[in-house]
Structure formats: structure tokens, C-alpha cells
Amino acid sequence: MLSGSSAIEVNDVAKAFRLPHHRRTTIKDHLLHPFERTTFERYVALDGVTFEVKAGEFFGIIGANGSGKSTLLKIIAGIYPPNRGSVRVEGLLSPFIELGVGFNPELSARDNVRINGTLLGLTGRELSRRFDDIIAFAELEHFVDQKLKNFSSGMQLRLAFSIAIQVDFQILVLDEVLAVGDQRFQEKCFATFERFREEEKTIVFVSHDLSAMGRFCDRMLLLERGNVRSYGDPAEVLAAYAVINAA
DSSP states (O other): OOOSSEEEEEEEEEEEEEEESOOOOSHHHHHHSTTOOOOEEEEEEEEEEEEEEETTOEEEEEOOTTSSHHHHHHHHTTSSOOSEEEEEEOSOEEEEOSTTTTOOTTSBHHHHHHHHHHHTTOOHHHHHHHHHHHHHHHTOGGGTTSBGGGSOHHHHHHHHHHHHTTSOOSEEEEESTTTTSOHHHHHHHHHHHHHHHHTTOEEEEEOSOHHHHHHHOSEEEEEETTEEEEEEOHHHHHHHHHHHHHO
């Protein structure tokens, strides 16, 4: 692996999960089938994944649903431990991985901004100074005191992303940030990406929007069933993905 100028180094990472074939979830299930055992299937999400993300680059990860993209991001962010291999991250990492994680639907947008900002490391003074910018970017000025349970998924996404980009990160990990937002919000995200590039931030970006990936990514990684199928130049990786989709 390269070092020195690298922001992230992933070396021979593997991750597997035990998936239950049958789960007794009610008292009735236990009473009717007291001796029935739950059997498990071993599902390999990642198998020997190795790559490097250089400091200051936009790095894209693509692949079909179930290829291991989200699992890989969670391992990079420290949410999942790998079963094998290692991950080294150089710099403060801000994750935007699952919509709604850390949000309390019974609280208002105002309260959720303060709670999530604090969890991401912002001080009370920083939150007060940036609060209006967070709400304005998310376009929620008229909904700031409404409970999040009344928000659409798009509104929640805008709020979560707006909070995540306020952190003084060196590395931002994004999983499908463009999947729910409308065209206007996507353009705001693109403008933010351009600013991140000027600031030489490191971005790890998962999306099914291949045009956006080709537009912004310096290098890319293609996963297929938990394995690295292609890695490097975006045009070559996208071409390899097209071959898979055509098969």
C-alpha cells in the first residue's frame, strides 16, 4: 500500500454476516415451537478488498445493490469492524451514510441540529454561529420547529447533509446523498462538491448516479459481490461496470 499522501488505506478487508433463516419474534412463536432452532447462513459482504484513497481526491465506489458498497463505507467510518484486514484513516472523518441515523423523530429540526452537531464535534458556539446556514442550506426555514416525524425523506436528507458538511472535516464519506434529493438540491450538492475540491477535501462517494460519478471522481472502485472488479481511472471502471450490466 502507498502511504504518506494517503487519506485512507484499506488492506485485505473482509466482512461476513450471519443471516437467520427463521427468527421467533413473538411469545406465540416460542410457545408453538419451543425447541425449534434458528439456523444461520453466512453471507460474505466483502472479501479481500484492498485500495487507497489519496488525500484531496474524490474517490467513487460503484456496484450493483448488494455488492458491498455500504458495508465498506461503514467499515471505513468505524461503524463495523472488519473480520479480516485493516483500515487506516488519516484525518477527521465526517460520515453521511444512513439517512436518519442519530435523528430523533420526536424532536424538532432545531433540537436535532443541536444534538447531531454536538455528536459530530461542534461546540455550542460553533452551532450557534452556523445554525442559520444549516437551516438555509436544507431549505427548512419554515419548518425548523416542526418534529422530524412530519418531515419527508427528502427534507430529512437535506437536513442531515447540511449538518454533516458543517464539520471541519478532512474526509467526508457519502452514501447515496443524491438518491432522495430533488434536482435543485442535487445542484446545490454539486456546487458544494466544487468547493470541497477547491479546499482539497477528501471525498469518498457512493452513488448510482454514474454521470455525477464520472463528473467528480478522480479515481473509482467497482465492487462485484464483495470483490474488487476494477480500480483506478473512472472511464475504465465505468466501462467495466457497463460490461457487468450488459451480461
